[in-house]
Amino acid sequence: MRIFKFGGASVKDADAVRNLAKVLGYTGHENTMLVVSAMGKTTNAMEAVVKAYFEDRNALKGAVQVVRDFHKPIMDDLFESQQHPVYTKIKELFAEVEGFLAWNKSPKYNFVYDQVVGYGELISTTILSAFLNEHGIENHWVDVRELIKTDTTYRDAKVDWQATQVRINEKVNTKVLNITQGFLGSDGNNFTTTLGREGSDYTAAILGYCLNATEVTIWKDVPGVLNADPRYFEDTQLLENISYREAIELAFYGASVIHPKTLQPLQRKEIPLHVKSFVNPEGAGTKVCKCDGIQPLVPCFIVKRDQILMKLSSLDFSFIVEDNISDLFKLFHEHRMKVELIQNSAISFSVCLENKFGGFPELLDKLKGRFKVVCHEGVSLYTIRHFNTQALESLQNGHEVLLEQRSKETVQLVIK
Ligand code: ADP
Ligand code: ASP
Ligand code: MG
Numbered sequence: 120m121r122i123f124k125f126g127g128a129s130v131k132d133a134d135a136v137r138n139l140a141k142v143l144g145y146t147g148h149e150n151t152m153l154v155v156s157a158m159g160k161t162t163n164a165m166e167a168v169v170k171a172y173f174e175d176r177n178a179l180k181g182a183v184q185v186v187r188d189f190h191k192p193i194m195d196d197l198f199e200s201q202q203h204p205v206y207t208k209i210k211e212l213f214a215e216v217e218g219f220l221a222w223n224k225s226p227k228y229n230f231v232y233d234q235v236v237g238y239g240e241l242i243s244t245t246i247l248s249a250f251l252n253e254h255g256i257e258n259h260w261v262d263v264r265e266l267i268k269t270d271t272t273y274r275d276a277k278v279d280w281q282a283t284q285v286r287i288n289e290k291v292n293t294k295v296l297n298i299t300q301g302f303l304g305s306d307g308n309n310f311t312t313t314l315g316r317e318g319s320d321y322t323a324a325i326l327g328y329c330l331n332a333t334e335v336t337i338w339k340d341v342p343g344v345l346n347a348d349p350r351y352f353e354d355t356q357l358l359e360n361i362s363y364r365e366a367i368e369l370a371f372y373g374a375s376v377i378h379p380k381t382l383q384p385l386q387r388k389e390i391p392l393h394v395k396s397f398v399n400p401e402g403a404g405t406k407v408c409k410c411d412g413i414q415p416l417v418p419c420f421i422v423k424r425d426q427i428l429m430k431l432s433s434l435d436f437s438f439i440v441e442d443n444i445s446d447l448f449k450l451f452h453e454h455r456m457k458v459e460l461i462q463n464s465a466i467s468f469s470v471c472l473e474n475k476f477g478g479f480p481e482l483l484d485k486l487k488g489r490f491k492v493v494c495h496e497g498v499s500l501y502t503i504r505h506f507n508t509q510a511l512e513s514l515q516n517g518h519e520v521l522l523e524q525r526s527k528e529t530v531q532l533v534i535k
Contacts, residue, residue, distance in 0.1 A: 120150045120151070120152060120293045120330045120331070120332050120333065121150065121151045121152070121332060121333055121334050121335075121336065122151075122152050122154060122323045122326050122327045122330070122332045122334070122335040122336070123143075123146070123151055123152070123153050123154070123323075123335075123336050123337075123338060124153075124154040124155075124156075124301060124319055124320055124322070124323035124335070124336070124337040124338065125139055125153060125154070125155050125156065125338050125397065126156045126301075126319060126320075126337070126338070126339065127156040127157055127158060127159050127160065127161070127162070128159070128339070128340045128397075129156075129338055129339075129340070129397045130155060130156070130158045130159070130243055130247060131158055131159035131160075132158075132159065132193055132196075133192075133193050133196035133197050136193070136197055136246070136247060136250055137197075138397060138398075139247070139338075139397065140250070140251060140254055140256060142338065142397050142400045143251070143256055144256075145400045145401070146400065148256060148258075148296045149296070150293060150294065150295075151296050151297070152291070152296075152297045152298075152299065152326055152330065152332075153247075153258075153296070153297065153298045153299070154263075154299055154300070154301045154319055154322050154323045154326060155240065155243055155244050155247055155298060155299070155300060155301060155319075156239075156240060156243065156301045156302065156319045157239025157240050157242070157243050157302075158189070158190065158193065158239070158242070158243045158246075159189070161186060161189065161190075161239035161242070161243070162236060162239050162302075162316070164182070164185050164186045164189065164239075165186060165235055165236040165238060165239050166232070166236060167182045167185070168182040168183055168186065168216075168220075168235055168236075169228070169231060169232045169235050169236065170182075172220055172231065172235070173228060173231070179220065183213065183216065183217060183220075186213075186238075186239075186242075187213060190209065190242060190246070193246070194206065194209065194246060197246065197250050198249070198250070198253070203249070203253075204249070205245065205246060205249035205250075208245050208249075209242060209245060209246065212238055212241055212242055212245065213238075215238070216235055216238045219234050219235065220235065227273070229273035229274045229476075230273045230310070232273060232274055232313075233273045233274060233276075233310070233311050233312050233313045234310065234311050236313060237264075237300070237302065237303045237311045237313060240263075240300035240301060240302050240303055240319075241262075241300060241303075243300075244260060244298050244299060244300050245260065247298060248260040248298045251296075251298070256296065257295075257296065258295070258296040258297065258298050259292065259295050259296070259297050259298070260298050260299075261290075261291070261297050261298065261299040262299070262300070263299040263300045263301075263303050263304070263322065264300075264303055264304060264305035264309070264311055265286060265290060265305070266283065266286045266287050266290060266291065266299070266326070267283050267286075267303070267304035267305070267314075267322065267325055267326075268282035268283050268286060268304060268305060268306070268307070269304040269305065269306055269312045269314070270306065270312075271306045271307070271310075271312070272312075273312055273313070274313055274315065274476065275313075275314070275315045275455075275476075276304055276306070276312035276313060276314055276315075278304065278314075278325055280329075283304075283325065283329055284329050287326070287329040287330060288329075291330065293330065299322075299326075300319075300322070301318065301319020301320075301322040301323065302314055302318045302319045302322060303322075314380075315378075315380075317375065317378050318378060318380070319378075320337050320377055320378035320380075320381040321378045321380040321381050323335050323337060323381065324380070324381040324382070324383075324384045324385050324392075325384060327384070327385060327390050328384035328385065328387065328388055328390070331388065331390075332390055333390070334390065334391050334392075334393060335385060335390060335391070335392050335393070336392075336393040336394075336395055337377070337381075337392070337393070337394050337395075338395055338396070338397040338400075339376060339394060339395070339396060339397065340396070340397065340398065341376065341394075341396060342357050342395075342396045342399065342402050342404065343357050343358065343359075343394045343395060343396065343402070343403070343404040343405030344357075344358045344361060344366070344369070344374070344376055344377065344394050344405040344407075345357055345358065345376075346358060346417050346418065346419045346420065347419065347420035347421070348374070348375070348376075348420075348421075348422065351422055352420055356415065356417055357405065358405050358413050358414065358415070358417075358419075359403065359405060359406070359414050359415070360405070360406050360407075360408065360410050360413070360414040361405060361406075361407045361408075361410075361412075361413045361414075362407070362408070362409070362410050362411060362412055362413070363382055363383075363385070363386035363407060363408070363409065364386075365412055365413050365504075366382050366392070366407045367379070367382045367383065367386070368504060368529075369419060369421065369504060370382060372421045372423075372502040372504070372529070372531075373421045373422070373423040373500070373502065374419070374421045376394065377392075377394065377407075382407065385407075386409075389408075389409050391406055391407065391408040392406070392407040392408075393405070393406055393407075394407070413505070416505060417505065418503050418504070418505050418506050418507055418510035419503065419504040419505060420501065420502070420503055420510070420514075421501070421502040421503075421504070422499055422500070422501050422502075423459065423473070423499065423500040423502075424499050425473070425497060425499075426459060426471050426472065426473055426497075426498050426499060426500045426533070427471070427472045427473070427474060427479060427494060427495070427496050427497075427498070428469065428470075428471050428472075428494070428495040428498050428521055428522060428533050429469070429470050429471075429472060429486075429492060429493070429494050429495075430467055430468070430469045430492070430493040430494075431447070431467060431468045431469075431470075431486065431490040431491070431492055432466050432467040432468075432490060432491045433466065433490060433491070434489070434490060434491055436466075438465055438466060439463060439466065439467065439468045443468070444463070444468065447468065447470075447486075450482055450485060450486070451470075451472070451482070453478075454476075454478030454479065454481060454482040455475065455476040455478050456472045456473065456474060456475070456478060456479065456482060457472065457473040457475050458470060458471075458472060459471040459472065459473060459500055460500060460522070460524060460531055460533070462522060462524055469522055471498075471500050471522070471533050495521060495533075495535060498521060498533050498534060498535055499533070499534050500531060500532070500533055500534075501514050501531065501532045501533075501534055502529060502530070502531045503529070503530050503531075504528055504529050505528055506528075506529070506530045511530060514532055514534070515532070518532075518534045518535070519534065519535040520532050520533070520534055521533045521534065521535055
């Protein structure tokens with residue numbers, strides 16, 4: 120069995136959906152499982168629905184309408200008649216979200232978020248499945264929530280591998296083309312959970328692992344894994360082969376072309392991961408496999424924007440040592456901050472954080488009572504793997520470097 124993952128960009132409009140069908144025509148589609156994201160930026164639009172629900176009920180109806188208005192012309196373009204049964208199915212999905220929002224009693228933001236946001240994927244896969252069936256690519260629509268079981272860490276759910284394996288063994292027909300949703304799972308009470316933003320790559324890996332797939336391919340709007348994000352860097356180079364270890368490092372530091380959780384399950388079973396272009400499916404792309412390092416060996420640049428650099432020093436001239444540091448990490452964890460980089464000296468502790476779930480203001484309040492705090496918000500964290508002098512200088516020149524950290528292969532700079 121092969122797993123193909125198609126992200127938001129590959130289904131962002133009607134032409135993109137038609138192109139996806141063309142890609143399947145090129146690759147063939149027997150014994151394949153498609154993992155599909157929400158169309159275009161739908162997840163952001165669904166997040167706006169949740170925000171409206173909690174912060175501005177008057178805006179709620181309009182926020183749902185934005186999502187409807189986005190999908191409607193895509194469907195009108197893809198299907199000849201508005202009598203097509205897919206219209207009823209999509210209507211039902213919207214009725215479900217609105218029903219949930221009308222009846223929900225839970226005040227828990229993250230729980231509500233997962234119940235709502237996942238409709239992006241349910242809608243996209245419903246449309247895609249109907250379109251492909253209509254065009255001779257027969258397929259089974261599968262609800263991934265019946266396959267992937269997780270804990271109740273809403274918005275960042277942890278997979279229950281054992282339960283997931285059992286479900287997949289029981290429920291997946293590996294002989295047909297299956298279409299399912301990325302990003303989603305369900306908890307013990309069958310409430311929807313999500314695996315974290317951009318989590319559909321990870322879904323592909325979970326399914327690949329449990330199905331002992333021969334390969335997993337993630338189809339992207341770039342030729343493969345490049346040595347830098349082409350949105351921010353010029354003259355990027357395609358990496359042809361990357362070892363699992365190297366890909367894990369790149370993804371961990373923030374090369375957002377692959378979700379960081381994707382690689383370890385595949386490495387465990389030595390399932391190759393291909394990153395290929397849905398614009399040019401004939402292209403070789405990148406192969407992540409059991410091989411050495413990266414080929415070609417060139418410096419790789421990674422940038423994480425919108426970071427917070429916080430420097431803490433004690434109020435009473437004491438050192439920041441084990442006891443304070445363990446307290447600090449407990450606080451970071453409790454406020455769901457993502458720690459990207461730490462550095463400590465005798466009297467200060469610097470940390471680069473990502474405020475992923477909005478807990479920073481509360482954290483800052485707590486810290487201010489105990490430490491002298493200096494904060495730089497909106498900074499960028501640059502990482503260069505396999506750096507050389509030229510690569511380093513290209514980042515240092517003309518920028519204010521707030522913090523630098525080096526190891527043998529990697530240098531990281533926090534830049535204002
Ligand atoms: P999708 O969600 O549609 O699967 P993403 O947008 O998450 O795809 O990933 C593709 C994007 O990743 C590219 O458009 C590119 O801007 C970005 N990207 C970041 N780092 C890299 C890199 N090293 N190589 C290629 N693309 C990268
Ligand atoms: N649709 C989700 C997101 O935008 C998951 C994904 O696309 O990977 O975060
Ligand atoms: Mg994505």
